[in-house]
Every structure is written in structure tokens, then in C-alpha cells.
Amino acid sequence: MAEIRLRGLSKSFGSNSVVRNVDLDVKDGEFIVLLGSSGCGKSTVLRMIAGLEKVTDGEIWIGGELVNDEPPSSRNVGMVFQNYALYPHLTVAGNLGFGLAARRRGRGRRAAREDERRQIRETAELLEIDHVLTHRPKELSGGQRQRVALGRAIIRRPDVFLMDEPLSNLDANLRERMRLELAQLHRKLRITTIYVTHDQGEALTLADRIVVLHDGQVHQVGTADDVYDRPADTYVARFLGSPGMNLYTLPPARIGDDLVLADGALRLPAAALPPGAGDGRPLSIGIRPEHLALAADPPGGPVSQGPRPAGSGDFPAEAAGTSPPDGATTAGRTVLRCRVDILERLGSHLLVHGSLSTGQTVIARLDAQAAVRQGEQIVLTARTADTHFFDPDSGDRLVTASMPQLAGARA
Amino acid sequence: MSGTISRARPLSVARGRERSADGRVPGRRRWPARLRRMEESLVAYGMLAPAITVFTVFFFIPAIFLAYISFFHWGILSSATTFVGLKNFRILFQQPLFFHSLAVTAYYTVVMIPATVVLALGIALVLREAVTARRGGIWRSAVFLPHVTPVVATSVIWVWIFNPQFGLANFVLTSLHLPALGWLGSTTWALPAVMIDSLWHSLGLYVIIFLAGLANVPRELIEVAQLDGASRRRIFRRIVLPLLSPTTFFVVILSTVSSWQAFSQIYTMTGGPHGGAGGPAFSTTTDALLIYQTAFSYDHFSLAAAMSMVLFLIILLLTLIQKWISNRLVFYR
Ligand SMILES: Nc1ncnc2c1ncn2[C@@H]1O[C@H](COP(=O)(O)OP(=O)(O)OP(=O)(O)O)[C@@H](O)[C@H]1O
Ligand SMILES: [Mg+2]
Numbered sequence: 001m002a003e004i005r006l007r008g009l010s011k012s013f014g015s016n017s018v019v020r021n022v023d024l025d026v027k028d029g030e031f032i033v034l035l036g037s038s039g040c041g042k043s044t045v046l047r048m049i050a051g052l053e054k055v056t057d058g059e060i061w062i063g064g065e066l067v068n069d070e071p072p073s074s075r076n077v078g079m080v081f082q083n084y085a086l087y088p089h090l091t092v093a094g095n096l097g098f099g100l101a102a103r104r105r106g107r108g109r110r111a112a113r114e115d116e117r118r119q120i121r122e123t124a125e126l127l128e129i130d131h132v133l134t135h136r137p138k139e140l141s142g143g144q145r146q147r148v149a150l151g152r153a154i155i156r157r158p159d160v161f162l163m164d165e166p167l168s169n170l171d172a173n174l175r176e177r178m179r180l181e182l183a184q185l186h187r188k189l190r191i192t193t194i195y196v197t198h199d200q201g202e203a204l205t206l207a208d209r210i211v212v213l214h215d216g217q218v219h220q221v222g223t224a225d226d227v228y229d230r231p232a233d234t235y236v237a238r239f240l241g242s243p244g245m246n247l248y249t250l251p252p253a254r255i256g257d258d259l260v261l262a263d264g265a266l267r268l269p270a271a272a273l274p275p276g277a278g279d280g281r282p283l284s285i286g287i288r289p290e291h292l293a294l295a296a297d298p299p300g301g302p303v304s305q306g307p308r309p310a311g312s313g314d315f316p317a318e319a320a321g322t323s324p325p326d327g328a329t330t331a332g333r334t335v336l337r338c339r340v341d342i343l344e345r346l347g348s349h350l351l352v353h354g355s356l357s358t359g360q361t362v363i364a365r366l367d368a369q370a371a372v373r374q375g376e377q378i379v380l381t382a383r384t385a386d387t388h389f390f391d392p393d394s395g396d397r398l399v400t401a402s403m404p405q406l407a408g409a410r411a
Numbered sequence: 412m413s414g415t416i417s418r419a420r421p422l423s424v425a426r427g428r429e430r431s432a433d434g435r436v437p438g439r440r441r442w443p444a445r446l447r448r449m450e451e452s453l454v455a456y457g458m459l460a461p462a463i464t465v466f467t468v469f470f471f472i473p474a475i476f477l478a479y480i481s482f483f484h485w486g487i488l489s490s491a492t493t494f495v496g497l498k499n500f501r502i503l504f505q506q507p508l509f510f511h512s513l514a515v516t517a518y519y520t521v522v523m524i525p526a527t528v529v530l531a532l533g534i535a536l537v538l539r540e541a542v543t544a545r546r547g548g549i550w551r552s553a554v555f556l557p558h559v560t561p562v563v564a565t566s567v568i569w570v571w572i573f574n575p576q577f578g579l580a581n582f583v584l585t586s587l588h589l590p591a592l593g594w595l596g597s598t599t600w601a602l603p604a605v606m607i608d609s610l611w612h613s614l615g616l617y618v619i620i621f622l623a624g625l626a627n628v629p630r631e632l633i634e635v636a637q638l639d640g641a642s643r644r645r646i647f648r649r650i651v652l653p654l655l656s657p658t659t660f661f662v663v664i665l666s667t668v669s670s671w672q673a674f675s676q677i678y679t680m681t682g683g684p685h686g687g688a689g690g691p692a693f694s695t696t697t698d699a700l701l702i703y704q705t706a707f708s709y710d711h712f713s714l715a716a717a718m719s720m721v722l723f724l725i726i727l728l729l730t731l732i733q734k735w736i737s738n739r740l741v742f743y744r
Contacts, residue, residue: 052634073640085631089653089742098649099639152635 002063002159002192003028004049009058011044011216018044020216021058029190033203036213037239042196045213046162049194050077063159078153078191079162083169084145086137092148093133096120099156123155126185143174150182154189161193167202179205200240204228212236234395237286237388243351243363245286249392250358261285265356268334272384274398284390287334289351291386292364294372295335295379333381338362340374354378481716499717509718511693512701513725515602519697520670522606527666528659530610531617538618539625551619558615566679569608570595573680580604595680598694605695608676613669617662624658625651656741664733671726674699698722 004026011019019041026032034042047053049060051072060067067075087095100116124130127147137145146166153161166182167175183206186193197203203210204224212219212227212235220232231237231245238244250261259270266285273283338354341361345351345368352364352372364380372378389398456463481500484493503509538550557565572579573594581591594604628651636646652659674697681695682688689696689704696704698718706715 050634050638052637072634072637073642077638079635079638081631081635083631085629085635087632087635087650098636098641102636102639102641102645152639156640 003030004160004192004194005059005061006045006049007059007061009045009048009055009060011041011048011053011056018216019048019056022213022216022218024211024218024221026192026194029192031186031193031195031206031208033207033210034194034196034213035198035200035203035207035210035239037198040213041216042198042213043164044216046079046164046194046196049075049160050079050162051075076156076159077162078156078158078160080149080153080164080166082165084137084149086145086148086152088137091134091136092124092129092140093120095137095148096123096133096151096155099152103156119155123151126188127151142170143178146170146178150185154185154191157189158191161191163193163195165197166195168197168199175202182206200242212239214239230397231286231388232397234284234286234390237390241288241290243289245288245388246292246362247284247286247390248356248360249282249284251282264337265358266334266336268387269332269384272334272387274389282392284392284395285334286388286390287336287382287386289363289365291382292336292362292366292380293382294366294370295381332384334384334387336362336380336382337377338380339377340372343372343374352378354380477716477719480713481720483713485713485716486710495713499713500721502714503717503721508693508696508701512696512698515694515696516671516673516698519602519606519673520667522603523609523670523673524663524666526606526610527614527617528662531614531662532621532655532659534614534618535621535625538622551622554618555615557612560612562612562675563679565612566608566676569604569611569676570680573604596691598692601681601691601695605673605677605680608680609670609673612676613666617666620662620665621655621658624655627658628654653742656737657743660733660737660741664730667729667733668726671722671729672699673697674703678703 004024006022006024009019009022009024010017022045024032034045036042044053048055049062051067051070055068062075062077087098090098097116097120100119104112104116120133121130124133127150129144129147129151132140132144137148140148146169149166153163167178170178179202182195186206195202195206207224209221209223210227211221212232214235220227220236222230222232227236228240231240234247238247248261248266250266253260257270258267259273260267261283268285336356338356340352340354342353343350344353347368349368350366350370350372352362352366352370354362354364356362362380366372390396391398482494482496484495484498534554538547538554571577573581575581575591575593575596578594580594585591592600594600632650632654633646636650641649677695677697677700678688681690689700699722702715702718702722705711705718
């Protein structure tokens with residue numbers, strides 16, 4: 001077991017800079033997920049840690065040792081590839097034992113072999129593949145192949161465990177099951193793990209900490225709550241969540257105590273603003289679709305033009321403070337006025353795609369029973385605590401009094 | 412070539428069955444299933460016709476005819492054709508030269524196969540490892556080039572290279588303080604000289620085949636093995652070689668057949684049209700050469716045909732043995 005330290009890690013292929021100046025500290029036994037869209041350099045980072053790719057610039061430390069110039073074999077790193085990369089001509093037992101036999105040196109051969117057989121058996125039992133030990137990879141199911149690949153990486157108890165999208169070749173059900181098993185396996189073995197994925201669901205469930213990578217650069221390092229509740233910048237805000245955060249950059253105008261943007265399409269109490277923000281300067285505002293709710297008492301008269309089902313406006317306004325149910329009040333909240341363009345019914349909930357008077361789109365995730373119709377005007381509100389502010393130029397998060405940014409959440 | 416033909420037939424049959432099963436190919440409904448199947452077969456055979464014709468005229472008919480005349484007394488100019496039963500074979504097996512030629516051919520083959528595999532694989536590995544992608548094309552072309560030169564023309568050059576007084580071969584040997592050799596004038600070194608020429612000529616093809624095979628070994632497997640702590644040697648022996656075994660088997664079969672049939676380079680290098688081919692003292696008289704001389708120099712066509720039959724049986728037997736061995740050694744993904 002070991003901690004990993006990356007310092008200014010960079011990689012270029014020719015003039016193409018793929019990984020830029022990545023700093024990261026992974027604690028001993030930690031499960032880190034590298035999350036980013038396709039082509040952002042996740043695999044390259046992993047391959048550099050494994051020693052399969054030369055470092056262009058920067059340092060890699062594993063267990064307190066600078067390993068930049070160490071070959072892969074002496075880094076004691078186990079890796080699972082996206083396509084499993086099982087040796088097709090060896091049996092499952094042969095696949096599991098290959099690394100053991102390769103490292104067998106000196107010692108009594110018979111004793112060593114006996115020892116290897118025991119390790120193979122134990123690992124196979126751990127992963128529940130002991131009944132297919134004599135099979136070749138092509139005789140296995142996808143899930144079994146996945147387990148063999150895992151087993152081959154963990155059998156010699158590496159200091160570091162690297163996984164490059166290990167679940168992406170499995171069907172949805174199996175993926176969820178394997179996700180849980182991976183989490184359990186990690187709890188059992190506590191091997192320092194770096195896990196690459198572009199699936200935020202995997203990242204949020206598995207990770208001790210998530211590293212959001214974009215264009216070869218680290219945008220944020222933090223727990224699932226950090227990156228979700230306190231995105232460090234607009235990229236992270238938009239990338240996480242499905243769908244991602246609604247973001248508006250608008251020139252503000254103050255009316256009384258409220259900050260009003262774009263002729264009242266968006267309005268919020270000025271008190272909620274981060275200090276110094278919105279004083280004549282444009283401001284980026286973000287609200288997650290799931291934090292939006294239908295307003296019960298639309299300010300300035302009835303909102304809806306179309307007929308609405310009886311009783312739909314009578315939802316009791318529940319305590320503000322938790323995520324609001326439909327029918328929340330607008331007082332002291334962020335308010336959005338929009339026209340409903342498309343409704344997407346997704347069983348447990350309803351996705352509303354709307355547009356502001358400025359033409360910008362808004363997506364709200366409402367209760368499946370929400371009384372909304374296509375074409376009508378609606379008013380959506382969110383808690384100011386769920387309203388995020390970003391610098392319109394740099395995209396960086398602006399810290400508000402009500403929601404302080406965690407120290408060190410940003411790399 | 413026979414592979415293509417035998418494979419094509421089940422294919423067209425299978426497709427015919429598929430269509431008639433769903434029975435709803437638009438615009439074809441008027442056709443009864445049987446007629447439709449016949450039409451499809453006709454199209455298939457029509458497309459195969461040129462290949463079948465060439466194969467029949469130049470391979471199949473001559474082969475049958477060869478088998479036929481091996482049981483007759485037959486001359487290319489004489490009109491008299493008499494059935495002699497196994498007499499040609501009996502004469503053949505009383506000829507020490509025939510067995511000598513078999514031994515020469517076996518010697519040639521036994522050296523050529525491993526030399527071909529080792530050198531071609533070695534060159535392929537070097538080309539893959541040491542040559543950058545941009546220059547790779549030039550090197551591959553350079554290695555492949557000898558294979559497209561005419562054997563007879565380049566063999567003449569090799570005769571000069573092996574010239575005992577002025578040749579490059581002896582110049583290299585003496586520069587290395589090794590004794591000069593008689594080469595084509597020596598009963599010991601004439602066949603090795605031919606082997607060197609043959610290797611030079613044929614390696615390019617096998618290198619390309621091995622390069623293709625190596626390209627099919629997934630890079631991740633080698634990377635995983637590196638992470639597993641395996642040495643380069645172990646990776647080569649335990650991962651690359653097994654995954655390459657179908658390619659190696661293919662190369663072995665190809666070089667076996669071409670060795671047993673080696674003719675042009677031997678004929679040209681050891682005297683050719685000036686007479687004396689196969690010398691000195693029959694040391695380079697391979698099976699193919701003996702067949703040629705028996706037929707065209709001594710006008711014993713029936714005897715040559717009988718020899719060809721024996722050669723055919725030997726190659727068939729060797730291929731069967733290799734196939735049997737390969738079932739245990741070759742790993743097909
Ligand atoms: N060997 C290479 N030579 C040149 N460019 C490369 C090489 N390997 C990767 N790249 C480039 O580096 C960039 C990042 O690649 P990488 O494989 O790290 O992305 P990734 O984040 O793993 O993407 P994915 O999620 O699709 O696997 C890509 O633009 C890719 O084209
Ligand atoms: Mg990748």
C-alpha cells in the first residue's frame with residue numbers, strides 16, 4: 001500500500017498537449033476517481049502512473065519514491081484495462097498466476113508453486129470465479145472476464161490499483177452490480193486505487209474523492225458532495241448532474257432589494273449575492289434542475305395563461321430549507337419565468353425544457369405529477385442557498401456568505 | 412485456391428435456404444423457391460467460373476494426366492502409349508539417384524524451414540521495434556523487394572557473388588579471417604549457397620507475413636505482462652509466440668511446400684541451360700530438379716510423372732503431419 005503524489009504532471013504527444021500540470025495527492029488506501037469527458041486525458045494520466053507512457057514533465061511519487069524512470073514492472077502497480085486484456089491462450093488460472101510466476105525468483109520451486117496455487121485459489125474464491133479456473137477467456141461471460149481482470153491485478157497485492165473504465169463493456173444491470181462489488185472489494189483490501197471513468201454515477205458512488213479533469217487540467221478535487229454541491233467552476237457545474245446545471249450570464253440591474261436580470265426573466269434577492277458581485281458587472285448564475293420548483297404564488301398576478309387543472313395551485317408551501325416541493329413561495333427565493341417547450345416524462349419525475357424571454361433554455365426536474373403543460377408560462381423558484389454564482393470571465397465559483405467554499409476543495 | 416472453391420459452395424447454399432425460409436423477398440415473389448435457389452447457385456458459379464477454369468486447365472487436368480501417364484509408357488513425341496502398371500514406380504525405387512535426390516531435398520527443407528522462421532521473425536521484430544513509423548515503409552519495401560525480382564535473373568548475380576576468386580562471399584569470409592570456400596564448385600557448399608540465395612529471395616514475403624501477425628498481438632497484452640513483472644524474454648516466449656503461432660504455422664507450411672518444390676534457383680545457379688545443373692556430383696540434385704531432367708533431358712516422361720506422384724504424396728503426408736502437430740501447438744483465437 002502506498003500514497004501517490006503527482007506534481008506538475010504533463011504529457012504532450014508532439015505538439016498536442018494532452019495532460020497539463022496535474023497536481024494530486026492520493027492518500028494511502030484512498031479510492032480516487034478521475035472523472036472527465038472522452039479524450040480529456042484520463043487514460044494518459046493512468047498510463048503515466050503505471051509507467052506505460054513516458055512523462056513529458058513533472059513528477060510521480062509512489063510510496064515516497066520518485067518513480068518517473070522506473071519501468072512498469074518495478075512500480076508494483078496493478079491495472080485493469082477497459083477491454084480486460086486477458087491472455088487469450090491461458091486459462092483463468094494461468095491468467096491469474098502469470099504475474100506470480102513472472103516474479104518467482106530463488107526460493108524452492110515446489111514450495112513457490114504450491115504457494116501460487118493457494119493464492120490463485122483464494123483470489124478466485126474472493127471474486128467467485130473458482131468454478132471457471134480451467135476455462136479460457138473466450139468461454140467466459142463479460143462479468144466473469146471482468147472479475148478475472150480484477151483478480152489478475154489484485155492477486156499480487158499491488159501498492160496501487162489502477163482501473164481504466166473497467167465497467168464500460170458491461171450491460172447496465174451488471175455494471176451496477178459490479179460497481180457495488182468493487183466498492184466492497186476496496187473496503188476489504190484497502191488498496192490505494194485510481195479509477196478512471198466518464199460515468200458520473202460510478203464516480204459519485206465509488207469515490208472517496210473525485211478529480212474532475214477537463215482538457216488535461218484538473219478542475220476540482222473533492223468529495224462527491226463537494227463537486228456536486230460546490231462546483232469549483234462552470235465546467236464542473238455543467239458536467240456533473242444529469243442534466244447539468246442551468247447557467248446564465250446576464251448583465252444585472254437592481255430593482256429595490258432584488259437583483260433582476262433580463263427584464264425579470266430571472267430575479268433574486270440582492271442579499272444572497274456574493275460580496276462585491278453584481279455591481280454593474282455581469283454575473284454567472286447557476287441552478288440545478290432538481291433544485292427548481294413550481295411557484296405557488298407567482299409574483300405579479302397569475303402566471304399561467306392556459307387552463308390548469310383544479311386545485312393545482314393549492315399545494316401547501318412546505319418549510320423552506322429543504323429542497324422545495326412544487327408550489328413553493330417566491331419570497332426570498334430565486335425566481336425564473338419561462339415558457340414550457342418540451343416535457344419529458346421519465347416515470348419518477350418530469351423534465352421540463354423551457355426558455356426564458358431572453359431565449360436561453362432552462363431545464364427543471366419536477367415531480368412526476370407536476371401540473372405543467374407545453375406552451376404555457378410558468379414560474380420556477382429555487383432556494384438562494386441552491387443558487388450558485390460564478391465569475392463570468394474565469395468561470396470560477398464566487399463564495400457567498402450562505403454557502404462558503406470548502407477550503408482546499410479546489411486543487 | 413481449392414479453399415476458395417470449396418468454401419464458396421456451402422455459402423451460396425446457406426443463403427438460398429435463408430431466403431426461402433422467410434419467403435418474403437420483395438419483387439421476387441413470383442419465383443418458386445427452387446428456381447430462386449438455382450438462380451443464386453448459377454450466379455455464384457458464374458462468378459467462380461474464371462477461377463475454376465484456370466484451376467482446371469492449368470492444375471487439375473495436368474495433375475490427373477500426370478497420374479495417368481505414371482502408369483504408362485509415354486513419350487512426348489512417340490505416339491505409342493502402352494499400359495505398364497507399376498513398372499515406372501519399380502524402376503524408380505531401384506534408382507539410387509532418386510533416393511539421393513529425396514535426401515538432398517529433405518536436407519534443403521530441414522535447413523530452410525527453421526532458417527526462414529527465425530530470420531523472418533527476427534527481421535520482423537527488428538523492423539517493428541527499431542524503425543520509426545515514418546521510415547517504416549522504406550525498410551519494409553527494402554526487405555520485400557528481393558521477393559519481386561525474377562529468380563533466374565538474380566540467381567545469376569548470386570553466381571558471381573559465390574565466385575571463388577572474385578566473389579563477394581569469399582571476400583567477406585577472408586576479411587573476417589575465415590577460410591575461403593569453393594561454394595558452387597564444392598559438393599559440401601553448393602547447396603548452402605543455393606539456400607542463401609533462396610532465403611534472400613523469399614524472406615521478404617515471410618517478414619511481411621510476420622509483421623502482419625505481430626500487428627495482431629494486442630498492445631495491452633504486452634503492457635499487462637510488463638505490469639505483471641515479466642521480462643522481455645518471458646513476454647516474447649509466453650505471450651507473443653503463442654499468439655503468433657497461427658502465423659508461424661502458416662509460414663512453416665508455405666516454406667515447406669516451396670522448399671520441396673525448389674527448382675529455378677538451383678537450376679540457374681548450378682549450371683542451368685549449359686548442362687550440369689544439380690552438380691557438382693549431384694550434390695544439389697533435388698527432387699524437382701531430377702524430375703525436370705528425367706522428363707526434358709532424358710525424355711522419360713512417365714518416370715518423371717511417377718516421381719511427381721511420389722513427391723506429391725510426400726508433401727501431402729508432411730502437410731498432414733504438420734496439421735496434426737499444429738492442433739496441439741497452434742492457438743487460434
Ligand atoms: N499514443 C498517442 N499518440 C498521440 N496522441 C495520443 C496518444 N494517446 C492518447 N493521445 C491523445 O491524447 C488525448 C487524451 O487521450 P486519453 O486516452 O488519455 O483520453 P481519455 O480521457 O482516456 O478518453 P476516453 O474516455 O475516450 O478513454 C486524446 O486526444 C488522444 O488523441
Ligand atoms: Mg481512456
